[in-house]
Amino acid sequence: MTSRADIDVRPIDETEFADWQRALNTGFLREPTLFQEILDARRAQFTPGRSLGAFDGGRCVATFRSFAQELTVVGGATVAADAVSNVTVTATHRRRGLLTRMMTRDLAAARERGDVVATLIAAEYPIYGRYGFGPATSTTEWTIDVPRAGLDPRWAGPEDGGRVDLVDAEDVRKLGPDLHERLRRAQPGAVGRDELWWRITTGAVRFHPTFQEPYYVVYRSAGGEVEGMAAYTADDNWGDGKQPLNTARVKWLIGVTPAAERALWRYLCSIDWVVRVKTGWRAPDDLLPHFLPDPRAAAVTTHADWLWVRILDVVRALEARTYQVAGSLVLEVADAGGPAGGRYRLEAAADGTGSCARTAEDADLVLDVADLATLWLGDESAVRLAALGRVREERAGAARQADALLRTSRRPWCPDLF
Secondary structure (H helix, E strand, C coil): CCCHHHCEEEECCHHHHHHHHHHHHHHCCCCCCCCHHHHHHHHHHCCCCCEEEEEECCEEEEEEEEEEEEEECCCCCEEEEEEEEEEEECHHHCCCCHHHHHHHHHHHHHHHHCCCEEEEECCCCCCHHHHCCEECCEEEEEEEEHHHCCCCCCCCCCCCCCEEEEECHHHHHHHHHHHHHHHHHHCCCCECCCHHHHHHHCCCCCCCCCCCCCEEEEEECCCCCEEEEEEEEECCCEEHHHEECEEEEEEEEEECCHHHHHHHHHHHCCCCCEEEEECCCECCCCCHHHHCCCHHHEEEEEEEECEEEEECCHHHHHHHCCCCCCEEEEEEEECCCCCCCEEEEEEECCCCCEEEEECCCCCCEEEEHHHHHHHHCCCCCHHHHHHCCCEEECCCCHHHHHHHHHCCCCCCCCCCCC
């Protein structure tokens, strides 16, 4: 077995991209070798210095990639994030500290660049807490039993004077970015989508050899403004007696008004032959079930953690967001060997703005940096974490005060997988 010291962890260059991609596919249990055109397409994501590999005897055995991202926080401001993705360690080289070496290197570079946080979507829950990441948003998927929903099968159009139209991929690339930007600015937990994202999702850049072109549908308000858009696919499944049993699967759906969301879900539930709609990843407090006359027709089929956050700069993270009420809180943050450890005083003003600075005052709450990330976007309760033993009150009532300051009326949500 090669010693840990003899395994070289470093940024890859373009000549090593194919070997790196083979290791990535192996780690994700995909077919190892890509068609050349798919490999060439994936090179579009290559950024020098931000794709790391571990090499044993010249073969890549672990992968890691990060890229620049903007994350929306409570109140609508954005912070610079180091988005972590494509993390694998080949089964032959597990438990040798390769992920730790790659993660440590990347987070140090992120801190040096001035990134406020790092983000990722965790394939496995137990891995990333030890690097200071905490789950900051959740996601829910519903399966709609269309015949049970109680919708009028004779009418599918919006009742507000708006209209729903099918469009093509080129229309999506034109209309989608501005629409998503409107959503992102109002949705804590959302992240930016660059031009490459829209090209990949519409098939202009093919990342997968089996890309299935979805249907695209747009909702326009009575005034003609684009307020919602969705992409979906459908299967071809017929039961005994020539009965249609088809399922529509939503790849993504964004709406900047409740009317847009209602109209798009109503459309999806009205498609001929479709008896089930799989909603894809939605906010855990999505309005969807209550758009249906019978909300029980939308059954939860997945509910799980989603976006994980690692706070790199506590002061900037806490000052970027807004607050529900005025008040102050002293937090003692544990971050073993990391940049976020220390004691901080948070002051929230009546106008919702906050200021934060290091302090020598006695702490009100003691918590790990991963738990601070869990609280930061407003989804979790400090009282709940205290009951779990993950937050310790040094002043009676401090956890309840933290909830009053930090929790939000609607839950944060990240619509994207990256």
